Amino acid sequence: MSIARHELHTYLQNLLQPHLFKDYCPNGLQVEGAQHIDKLVLGVTASQALIDAAIERQAQGIIVHHGYFWKSEPEVIVGMKQRRIKSLLLNDINLWAYHLPLDCHGQLGNNAQLGDLLGWQWQGFIEGDGPTGLGLWAELPKAMSAAAITSHVQQKLGRQVLHVAPDDRPIKRIGWCTGGAQGYIDKAAALGLDAYISGEISESTVHSARENGIHYFAAGHHATERGGAQALALHLQSELGIHCEFVDIDSPA
Numbered sequence: 001m002s003i004a005r006h007e008l009h010t011y012l013q014n015l016l017q018p019h020l021f022k023d024y025c026p027n028g029l030q031v032e033g034a035q036h037i038d039k040l041v042l043g044v045t046a047s048q049a050l051i052d053a054a055i056e057r058q059a060q061g062i063i064v065h066h067g068y069f070w071k072s073e074p075e076v077i078v079g080m081k082q083r084r085i086k087s088l089l090l091n092d093i094n095l096w097a098y099h100l101p102l103d104c105h106g107q108l109g110n111n112a113q114l115g116d117l118l119g120w121q122w123q124g125f126i127e128g129d130g131p132t133g134l135g136l137w138a139e140l141p142k143a144m145s146a147a148a149i150t151s152h153v154q155q156k157l158g159r160q161v162l163h164v165a166p167d168d169r170p171i172k173r174i175g176w177c178t179g180g181a182q183g184y185i186d187k188a189a190a191l192g193l194d195a196y197i198s199g200e201i202s203e204s205t206v207h208s209a210r211e212n213g214i215h216y217f218a219a220g221h222h223a224t225e226r227g228g229a230q231a232l233a234l235h236l237q238s239e240l241g242i243h244c245e246f247v248d249i250d251s252p253a
């Protein structure tokens with residue numbers, strides 16, 4: 001089975017609805033490659049290692065959560081960015097990137113997938129609402145200690161979790177937003193949640209946790225954002241019949 005690039009593009013745009021989002025990067029096709037695709041590699045970040053994995057597999061396309069051309073980055077194509085883009089162009093590989101659309105999708109999104117992985121039925125959003133709502137929260141069927149939450153998340157994500165405790169309160173209502181979303185801790189506290197999970201931690205997150213009275217768990221930016229690309233790979237393979245492989249380039253961050 002193979003699919004034309006423009007057909008796959010239309011399918012992805014309909015599925016992930018990037019026009020609904022105000023984002024820090026262009027969502028959709030970022031680098032154009034071959035016109036026909038029968039093999040796709042999916043991953044968290046369009047790093048050189050992921051591109052090399054796609055070349056090795058003779059894939060004609062890559063889909064990632066973290067692509068290129070972020071608002072804050074230099075616009076010139078030199079150094080690491082030149083090497084990555086050169087590899088894509090020389091090997092005729094298409095690159096699609098979906099940032100917020102792949103965080104927020106109701107089933108395939110990083111946040112929905114993290115909830116599924118942890119076995120938590122989400123009930124509302126941390127920020128915004130509907131298809132662009134960012135971050136989710138759930139009421140646990142029964143209160144858990146922070147130590148029990150830590151070991152559950154560690155076991156499911158296969159990595160260490162850093163926990164900041166405001167006190168020894170048990171956790172009943174818990175929110176989460178994958179990746180670099182530690183800044184939403186104050187919104188999570190304002191919602192009256194007992195705990196909030198994200199990927200990264202900043203110096204200021206510790207003080208927000210202590211002073212706003214909310215447990216904080218940093219579970220890894222990469223580790224919390226594997227779910228979206230993984231779920232999208234399974235979805236595209238079953239819906240479009242093309243070969244899709246999620247390639248995990250491990251990252252301690």
Ligand SMILES: [Zn+2]
Nearest residue numbers: 066179180225
């Ligand atoms: Zn991210």
